[in-house]
Amino acid sequence: MIRRAAALLAAAALAAGTAGCGSAGGAGEGKTLTVFAAASLKAPFTTLARSFEASHPGTKVTLSFAGSSDLATQLGQGAPADVFASADPANMAKVTGAGLAEGSPRNFASNTLTIAVPPANPAGITSFADLARPGTRVVVCAPQVPCGAAAVAVEGKTGVRLAPVSEESSVTDVLGKVASGEADAGLVYVTDVKGAAGKVKGVPFRESAAAVNTYPITALRGGRNKDLAGVFLDEVTGAEGQKVLADAGFGRP
Amino acid sequence: MRRPGGRRHGYSGIPRWVAALAVVAAAFILLPLAAVVARVDWPNFLPLVTSDASLTALGLSLRTAAGSTALCILLGVPLALVLARGEFHGQRLLRSFVLLPLVLPPVVGGIALLYTFGRQGLLGRGLEVAGIQIAFSTTAVVLAQTFVALPFLVVSLEGALRAGGQRYEAVAATLGARPGTVLRRVTLPLVLPGLASGAVLSFARSLGEFGATLTFAGSLQGITRTLPLEIYLQRETDADAAVALSLLLVAVAVIVVGVSYRGPGTPPAMPSRAPSRTPDAEPAEARR
Numbered sequence: 001m002i003r004r005a006a007a008l009l010a011a012a013a014l015a016a017g018t019a020g021c022g023s024a025g026g027a028g029e030g031k032t033l034t035v036f037a038a039a040s041l042k043a044p045f046t047t048l049a050r051s052f053e054a055s056h057p058g059t060k061v062t063l064s065f066a067g068s069s070d071l072a073t074q075l076g077q078g079a080p081a082d083v084f085a086s087a088d089p090a091n092m093a094k095v096t097g098a099g100l101a102e103g104s105p106r107n108f109a110s111n112t113l114t115i116a117v118p119p120a121n122p123a124g125i126t127s128f129a130d131l132a133r134p135g136t137r138v139v140v141c142a143p144q145v146p147c148g149a150a151a152v153a154v155e156g157k158t159g160v161r162l163a164p165v166s167e168e169s170s171v172t173d174v175l176g177k178v179a180s181g182e183a184d185a186g187l188v189y190v191t192d193v194k195g196a197a198g199k200v201k202g203v204p205f206r207e208s209a210a211a212v213n214t215y216p217i218t219a220l221r222g223g224r225n226k227d228l229a230g231v232f233l234d235e236v237t238g239a240e241g242q243k244v245l246a247d248a249g250f251g252r253p
Numbered sequence: 254m255r256r257p258g259g260r261r262h263g264y265s266g267i268p269r270w271v272a273a274l275a276v277v278a279a280a281f282i283l284l285p286l287a288a289v290v291a292r293v294d295w296p297n298f299l300p301l302v303t304s305d306a307s308l309t310a311l312g313l314s315l316r317t318a319a320g321s322t323a324l325c326i327l328l329g330v331p332l333a334l335v336l337a338r339g340e341f342h343g344q345r346l347l348r349s350f351v352l353l354p355l356v357l358p359p360v361v362g363g364i365a366l367l368y369t370f371g372r373q374g375l376l377g378r379g380l381e382v383a384g385i386q387i388a389f390s391t392t393a394v395v396l397a398q399t400f401v402a403l404p405f406l407v408v409s410l411e412g413a414l415r416a417g418g419q420r421y422e423a424v425a426a427t428l429g430a431r432p433g434t435v436l437r438r439v440t441l442p443l444v445l446p447g448l449a450s451g452a453v454l455s456f457a458r459s460l461g462e463f464g465a466t467l468t469f470a471g472s473l474q475g476i477t478r479t480l481p482l483e484i485y486l487q488r489e490t491d492a493d494a495a496v497a498l499s500l501l502l503v504a505v506a507v508i509v510v511g512v513s514y515r516g517p518g519t520p521p522a523m524p525s526r527a528p529s530r531t532p533d534a535e536p537a538e539a540r541r
Contacts, residue, residue, distance in 0.1 A: 067489075069488075069489045069490075073488075073492075137389065139471065142472065142486050142489075144486055144487070144489040144490045145486075145489050164473070165389040165471060165473065166389050166470075166471025166472055166473050166477065167471075167472055167473055167474075167478075168467075168471065168472055169467070169472065169482075169485055169486050169489065173467065173468075176468075177471065180367055180368075180371060180372075180373065181371070181372050181373040182367065182371050182372050182373075182388045182389070183389075
């Protein structure tokens with residue numbers, strides 16, 4: 001009984017193993033481009049990856065989305081990737097500083113803060129100063145992460161001091177707290193509001209110009225497909241890439 | 254007596270390959286811990302763990318874990334009693350559901366709590382009207398921790414109750430003790446070791462709670478940012494601080510587990526001479 005179970009397990013493992021080999025080696029020329037991209041790039045980069053696969057038959061683009069600092073840490077620990085797209089220059093600097101980048105990074109997009117409120121806007125937020133009204137539950141990113149650093153920059157510029165009820169580790173957590181109605185308002189990126197598809201409403205504010213985040217992208221030295229990585233970078237920074245990014249709410253670099 | 258003596262002497266029937274795999278298993282747990290120790294920036298360890306943010310987070314963690322352990326005991330003991338001693342329809346189903354937080358990803362627990370106690374939640378809406386706000390408060394942290402820790406207490410205690418059997422309770426009842434007295438004077442003293450280990454496990458689980466807290470309670474220094482959340486945030490900018498705090502949490506966990514868990518061979522001090530685990534008193538259902 002046990003022996004049979006063991007044999008079955010072994011067979012299953014073998015099958016899984018060979019199946020894995022099949023999909024890796026059998027797809028045309030079998031080139032796989034691994035792209036590490038900031039979580040905020042999920043929608044446009046998924047679109048770009050699909051169109052890249054279509055225009056380069058036999059190529060597969062594998063996307064890994066996470067916080068830029070997580071990705072930079074993973075790359076520092078030897079994670080295999082061909083391209084890294086960061087949500088801020090600081091995390092890109094970690095990668096270039098460690099000598100992992102191939103060539104110098106190119107800026108390909110920018111993102112601006114905006115106020116996100118629940119669709120009904122229960123607290124009646126219309127300006128950045130409204131966020132500081134007593135009794136308003138505001139959620140921001142912690143100063144340690146890029147969106148939080150941007151929020152601090154805006155505070156400095158406007159002189160408006162916020163008393164947030166929570167300082168989240170990621171902008172998606174801020175968005176979640178606003179979308180669920182727990183918070184009256186949150187500071188997120190323009191692209192987050194666009195991607196939330198009606199779950200939150202954006203309240204743009206003039207002072208957001210004080211903290212524009214630039215997104216750099218680079219090919220990686222440890223990558224296995226450097227030529228292909230270069231072509232992908234051209235596509236992202238080229239006309240088609242810029243259109244997809246603009247559709248998602250990103251600004252020019 | 255089917256199991257003469259708890260300890261075996263002389264013959265140890267462990268094949269060598271089993272021992273080898275056991276070594277791998279132990280290394281699998283110990284090696285990552287050793288890796289953390291190796292990565293600690295020792296010259297700066299003290300300043301890193303005694304920073305204002307770290308101490309605030311540690312204090313909050315200990316306070317909330319103590320609070321949730323108390324809540325676990327308050328709610329978990331009755332639940333374990335009902336599951337172990339009661340007979341009612343849906344008992345098995347109830348037990349399965351009680352165990353659910355053990356296997357659910359904590360973030361799912363957080364979402365569930367959000368839709369229960371959140372501003373727009375099932376109960377939260379009423380609470381909000383009554384002027385009670387749970388989201389973004391320390392109460393939310395305690396609730397999140399209790400949600401994930403309660404099954405540990407219930408499972409430990411229910412196991413102890415079943416293993417202990419009902420003989421002494423039956424005797425006490427025939428001597429005229431009322432259910433309340435039996436519970437207080439016989440049942441609870443008998444299962445005290447099980448209750449203690451369940452409470453310690455709950456405390457340890459509460460201390461490590463992360464996902465549900467992050468989703469449900471938020472993260473603000475001194476209010477909701479417990480030690481695991483602080484580690485997660487520090488990791489963004491200061492890996493050394495994150496590693497130092499990780500070691501601190503490991504140390505606290507080792508102390509908690511070490512103080513309470515003394516292994517199956519040496520049961521903790523008993524309040525009376527009554528044995529917690531007499532094989533011949535073991536009821537049939539305990540061995541199902």
